[in-house]
Amino acid sequence: MIHLVGPVVLAAALAGTGVYGLLARRNAVLVLVGAELLLAAAGVLLVTANTIPAGGLAQLTAAPDAGIAPDPLLPGQVLTIFAITIGAAEVGLALAVVLLLYRARSVSDLTAVRELGEASPTYSETPGAGASS
Amino acid sequence: MTRAAAFSTILLPALAALLGLPLGGRLSAAAREWAVLGALGALLAACVELAAVLTGGGLVRVAFLGGVDTGSTVVRLDLRADELSAFVAVAVGLVAFCVQVYSTAYLAGPGTDDAPTRYPAYAATVSLFTAAMMLVVHADDLVLLLVGWEVMGICSYLLVGHHSERPAARAAAVKAFLVTRVGDLGVLLAVVVLVVGAGTTSVSRLAGTAGDLPRGTVLAAALLLLMGAVGKSAQFPLHTWLPDAMEGPTPVSALIHAATMVAAGVFLVARLLPVFVASDGALVVAAVVASVTMLGAALAALAQDDLKRLLAWSTVSQVAYMLAGVSVASAVDGDDSAGASAGVFHLLSHAAFKALLFLVAGCVTHVVGSTLLADMGALRRTHAPLALLLGLGLAGLAGIPPLGGFWSKEAVLTAAEHASASGVGWPAQMVLASGLVTTLVTGVYAGRAFAMVALGGVRPAPAGHDVPHGPSHALPHGLSPALPPAMTWPLWLLAVPTVLLGLVLVRPPALLGEVHVGFWTAFTGTLLSLAGVGWALTAPALGARDIADAVPRPVRVFLREGYRFDAVQDRLVVRPVRTLARVVAGGDRDVVDAYVRGTATVSRWGGLVLRRTQSGLVTGYLTWVLAGAAVAAAVGVVLS
Numbered sequence: 001m002i003h004l005v006g007p008v009v010l011a012a013a014l015a016g017t018g019v020y021g022l023l024a025r026r027n028a029v030l031v032l033v034g035a036e037l038l039l040a041a042a043g044v045l046l047v048t049a050n051t052i053p054a055g056g057l058a059q060l061t062a063a064p065d066a067g068i069a070p071d072p073l074l075p076g077q078v079l080t081i082f083a084i085t086i087g088a089a090e091v092g093l094a095l096a097v098v099l100l101l102y103r104a105r106s107v108s109d110l111t112a113v114r115e116l117g118e119a120s121p122t123y124s125e126t127p128g129a130g131a132s133s
Numbered sequence: 134m135t136r137a138a139a140f141s142t143i144l145l146p147a148l149a150a151l152l153g154l155p156l157g158g159r160l161s162a163a164a165r166e167w168a169v170l171g172a173l174g175a176l177l178a179a180c181v182e183l184a185a186v187l188t189g190g191g192l193v194r195v196a197f198l199g200g201v202d203t204g205s206t207v208v209r210l211d212l213r214a215d216e217l218s219a220f221v222a223v224a225v226g227l228v229a230f231c232v233q234v235y236s237t238a239y240l241a242g243p244g245t246d247d248a249p250t251r252y253p254a255y256a257a258t259v260s261l262f263t264a265a266m267m268l269v270v271h272a273d274d275l276v277l278l279l280v281g282w283e284v285m286g287i288c289s290y291l292l293v294g295h296h297s298e299r300p301a302a303r304a305a306a307v308k309a310f311l312v313t314r315v316g317d318l319g320v321l322l323a324v325v326v327l328v329v330g331a332g333t334t335s336v337s338r339l340a341g342t343a344g345d346l347p348r349g350t351v352l353a354a355a356l357l358l359l360m361g362a363v364g365k366s367a368q369f370p371l372h373t374w375l376p377d378a379m380e381g382p383t384p385v386s387a388l389i390h391a392a393t394m395v396a397a398g399v400f401l402v403a404r405l406l407p408v409f410v411a412s413d414g415a416l417v418v419a420a421v422v423a424s425v426t427m428l429g430a431a432l433a434a435l436a437q438d439d440l441k442r443l444l445a446w447s448t449v450s451q452v453a454y455m456l457a458g459v460s461v462a463s464a465v466d467g468d469d470s471a472g473a474s475a476g477v478f479h480l481l482s483h484a485a486f487k488a489l490l491f492l493v494a495g496c497v498t499h500v501v502g503s504t505l506l507a508d509m510g511a512l513r514r515t516h517a518p519l520a521l522l523l524g525l526g527l528a529g530l531a532g533i534p535p536l537g538g539f540w541s542k543e544a545v546l547t548a549a550e551h552a553s554a555s556g557v558g559w560p561a562q563m564v565l566a567s568g569l570v571t572t573l574v575t576g577v578y579a580g581r582a583f584a585m586v587a588l589g590g591v592r593p594a595p596a597g598h599d600v601p602h603g604p605s606h607a608l609p610h611g612l613s614p615a616l617p618p619a620m621t622w623p624l625w626l627l628a629v630p631t632v633l634l635g636l637v638l639v640r641p642p643a644l645l646g647e648v649h650v651g652f653w654t655a656f657t658g659t660l661l662s663l664a665g666v667g668w669a670l671t672a673p674a675l676g677a678r679d680i681a682d683a684v685p686r687p688v689r690v691f692l693r694e695g696y697r698f699d700a701v702q703d704r705l706v707v708r709p710v711r712t713l714a715r716v717v718a719g720g721d722r723d724v725v726d727a728y729v730r731g732t733a734t735v736s737r738w739g740g741l742v743l744r745r746t747q748s749g750l751v752t753g754y755l756t757w758v759l760a761g762a763a764v765a766a767a768v769g770v771v772l773s
Contacts, residue, residue, distance in 0.1 A: 022755045031751070110751045117749020 007048040014041035028098045028108045032091065039087045043080040050076025135185040136195050139214040141178035142222050143267045146171045146229070150260035153253055165237050168256035172233040175263060176226030183219040187642055194273055194337055201276075206332050213273035213337065216644035217477060221270045221400060224484040227630070228392035229263040231623035232384045235492050238619035239384055239499070248296040255295060259388060262288035266393040270400065275324050275334040278404075282320060282365070282397065286313055289394050293381040302380040309374040316364015316371055320401070323357035326350060336404060343407040355408050355415030358401060359422075366398025366452045369426040373698055375449055376433075379441040383498060386441060387491035390448040391484045399455040399480055406462060406473050419460035420560035424567035427453035429696065431574040435581065436681055436692035440494050441504050443582055446695075447530060448487060450571060455479045457564045458545035461552040472552065474648045475544035478637075482537035485630035486529030492624055493523045496616055497586060506679075512587040519616070520587040522624050529631045531579040531662045532572060537634025540650060542572070543658050547651040572658050576665020581680045583666075584673050 014037050021034020050071070102108050114120040115127035149171020198210035233256065240250045265288060268281030287310075294306025327334050330350030331342065343351060362368070367375035375395070379386060389395060402409060402419070409415050427450050434446035458476030496519055497512065498504050513520040529538035546568050552561035637645060672680040681689060691697060746757075 019759060022759065023752060026752070028751075031755075114749030116747075118744045118747040120747070120749030123749065 004048065004051075007044055011041045011044040011048070014038070014044065026109050026111050028101065028110050029095075031110060032094050032098065035094075036087065036091065039083060043083055046076045046080045046083070048076070050074060135182055135189065135214045138178045138182035138185060139195060139212050139218070139222075139271050140197075142175050142182065142226065143212075143264055143271060145174035145178060145264075146260045146267065147264035149174075150257045150264060153260060154257040165252070165256065168260050169230070169233045169237065171260045172226065172230040172263060175267060176223070176230045179219065179222035179226040179267075182214055183223050186214060186216055186219040197277070203328075206328055206334075208276045209274055209335060210277045211273040211335070212271040212277075214271060216642055217400075217403060218271050220477070220481060220642075220644060221396070222267060224481050225263065225266050225270065225392040225396075227627070228388060228484055228488040229259070231488060231492065231627055232388045232392075233259060234619055235387075235495070235623045236382075236384045238617040239495055240382065241617075248298065251295070255292070255382070258288050258291050258295075259385070262292065262388060262393050266397060269397050273336050275320075275327065275336065275405075278336075278401070279320055279324060282361075282401075283317065285365075285394055285397060286310065286317060289313070289378070289389060292385040292389070293378045295381055295385065299380065305374075305377040305380040309378050312371050312374040313364045316361045316398075319357040319360030319364065323354045323361065326354045326357060330354065339405065340407040343411040346411070348412070351408060352412040352414050355405075355412040356418065358405055358408065359415050359419055362398035362401050362456070363422060364398070365401070366395050366456065367449050368398070368422050368453060368456060369429065370698075372426060372430065372449050373695065373702060376442050376445045376695060379439070379445050379504075383441065383491055383495035386445070387488045387495075390445070390491060391488035395448060395452055396480055396484060399452060399459065399476060402456065402459045403473050403477050403480075406459065409459070410462060416460050416462070417560045419456055420564050423453045423457035423460055424563045426450070427457060427571045428567045428574065431571045431578065433692050433695050435574060435578040436684060436689045438506055438693065439504050440497065440506055440509065440582065440586065441491075443506070443578065444487070444490055444494060447575070447578065448483075450575065451479070451483050451487070451530070454542060454545050454568065454571075455483070457568060458548055461549050461561050461564055472545070472548035474645050475541065475548045478645050478648050479538075479541035479545055482529065482541040482630075482634045485627055485634060486526045486536075486538050489522065489624060489627040489631050490526035490530065492620075492627065493519060493526055496620055496624070497523070499616065499620070506582070506585045509586045510588070516616070518621070519624075522628055523587055524583055525628050525631055527579040527583050528666075531576045531666050532658060533662060533666065534655075534659055535635055536632055537630060539655075539659070540635040540638060540648075543650045543655040544648045546572075546658055547649050547654045550651060550654050551649075569657065569661060573661040573665045576662035576667075577669045577680065578665075580666035580669025581672075584670050585679060588670075588673055 018034045018037030018039075018041060021030055021037060023034075025031050025034065098108060101113065105113060107113065115122050115124045117123060149167045153167040153171075194209075195212040195214060197212045201208040201210060236252075236256065236259070240252050240255060242250060262285060265281040265284035269278050269285065272278035272281060290306050290310040293309050294302050296302045297306075324334055327339065327350075330353075331339065331346050333339065333342075364371040375390075378389065381389070409419070430446045430449035430453065434443050434450060437443040437446060455476040458472045458474075458479060460472070462472035462476075494504070496516075497509060500512075500516060500519075501509050503509075512523065525536070529536040532539045532542040546565065549561050549565040549568060553565055638648060638650075641648060669680045684692070748754075
């Protein structure tokens with residue numbers, strides 16, 4: 001049995017990297033990687049939390065000899081599998097969007113495609129209408 | 134037999150209305166035939182019904198539309214076919230038939246710009262009107278009666294406003310609708326009172342149990358029903374719609390005044406007589422209303438300048454006679470209903486002579502090109518048969534023996550006289566006094582109308598007037614247009630009952646069995662009406678063309694405008710209602726709508742603020758998402 005600190009630190013590192021990827025990177029694929037890292041962090045935390053007995057961590061210190069009775073339905077693991085499945089589908093969709101963007105504009109830089117924002121300097125009601133001509 | 138005839142009187146005109154309308158668009162000639170055939174069918178069915186009822190006795194309850202279980206009571210939508218139904222149905226059928234035949238000629242051609250004919254719609258509405266009145270006449274249940282009653286209301290609205298190009302016609306139609314609606318509310322509430330208080334709205338059952346009901350229930354029901362009758366029959370104070378309703382085509386006036394609408398109010402009282410007899414208060418109110426209306430309307434008729442308005446006021450006055458007859462019903466020797474019989478008898482004779490008078494007035498208008506009395510004259514020389522018919526109708530109106538109007542009017546007066554002699558007290562005496570004075574006034578205005586229309590010299594054709602309807606308006610002025618046969622023979626048909634209705638009393642049916650004509654009452658009444666007629670007829674010979682000139686001018690204007698009752702009504706009802714409507718509309722606009730418009734304003738300002746955040750930068754959006762997640766996590770930690 002490993003100590004809880006290891007998985008929690010791993011999750012924190014993954015989440016931190018993911019947030020960095022989301023906020024600081026301009027390449028669309030890398031931003032996507034950041035999002036996936038966040039998802040992975042959530043999965044690690046879920047699996048870790050599955051080992052915590054009902055009643056919380058206080059149960060372990062209050063009655064250390066009682067032994068750990070994990071939930072037979074393994075909710076943490078099941079939920080993680082579920083999240084990975086959805087994440088896979090999401091990545092497929094997101095990569096398709098990135099691919100289409102690259103085909104249309106030959107860029108994958110997110111700061112270069114701001115036409116849809118009403119407050120952006122390049123706002124246009126019909127983005128792409130001028131580019132195709 | 135009776136059953137089938139009773140059904141036919143209602144269903145045939147309704148069928149004609151249904152068929153005439155869609156066919157009329159494509160083949161306008163067919164609309165004529167359908168309408169006339171429907172009215173003829175109704176007349177024949179009514180005659181068959183009358184014969185069957187007289188020989189075989191009436192049917193009190195004929196299953197018609199089954200029962201309606203309302204939860205608290207079962208409303209049985211049945212018909213009845215007794216003598217009252219049959220007699221009134223014959224009168225309605227006869228007048229409707231004459232009106233339909235007359236209309237084919239009166240409303241021939243496309244009409245003028247401000248008065249297009251629209252014959253198919255007109256004929257279908259008249260047919261529907263007839264069917265509705267037949268339903269009222271035959272209904273054995275107040276709910277079923279109310280259905281016909283309301284259909285009549287909408288038909289009168291449509292017909293009075295038939296020439297909807299004219300603002301006056303539209304105003305008159307709305308007025309007629311609203312004023313009669315006030316009365317209709319009374320009938321509706323009476324149905325509610327009877328359902329709650331008596332547990333039934335069936336006429337035949339009410340007739341049996343009216344005496345056993347609580348006094349309060351009966352009095353409330355009777356007063357509410359009287360309100361309905363007053364509205365429909367144009368009695369004071371709901372009489373103002375009838376003179377204005379003259380804006381409708383003249384045959385419609387004949388129909389409304391003689392057979393349908395106006396007669397329906399008196400019929401309702403006669404039909405539910407047991408309820409009224411059980412509550413003396415309602416009868417006293419009815420007697421007061423009838424006495425006031427009778428004399429007031431006759432005086433107003435005396436001052437009119439317009440033939441049609443004169444006849445309209447005379448209708449108000451004559452219907453008051455019927456109501457007066459019914460109102461003294463309880464009086465005569467306990468359960469004797471002589472007064473009610475006399476009232477119904479007057480309804481029948483009035484139907485004949487008033488339809489005749491209106492149709493003659495239509496002919497006169499056709500000939501002269503105006504409805505103003507001042508434009509008429511010398512009809513005796515130009516159209517002698519028409520003058521004879523006019524004379525017969527006016528003699529019936531004035532009650533000159535031996536015409537039908539004489540017998541019925543004297544029957545009403547005799548009933549009132551019996552009632553006052555048998556100790557009913559002041560209501561009957563008031564009815565009798567008012568009735569006798571009205572007889573004199575009626576004689577004067579009937580004589581005046583005859584003197585101005587039929588006697589005197591030929592008037593020059595009025596300038597600027599054109600014959601409002603008919604094919605002959607292209608004729609040059611001065612040449613009297615010939616009357617089409619379809620406009621004359623219905624008049625002769627109506628003249629028969631006008632003259633001969635008194636013969637019914639030789640072998641009176643059970644309905645009229647109680648009608649007595651007291652010799653001295655009749656003698657007094659005849660002397661009064663003859664004096665009035667003679668006075669008016671001799672006026673031209675004495676140099677005054679119009680006997681109404683003898684009335685001082687301000688008084689005459691006052692009478693002509695119907696006692697300025699419209700102004701009172703305007704002050705007391707119309708303006709407060711308009712003010713209330715403005716207040717309600719303002720409240721809706723400035724209070725309720727303000728909240729709705731407020732949401733729009735808030736959304737717009739919110740949109741203006743929030744669109745500042747739409748930078749188009751995906752990273753920026755993600756920052757917000759993460760910030761939101763952080764806030765949510767913080768809240769979760771703090772709250773847990």
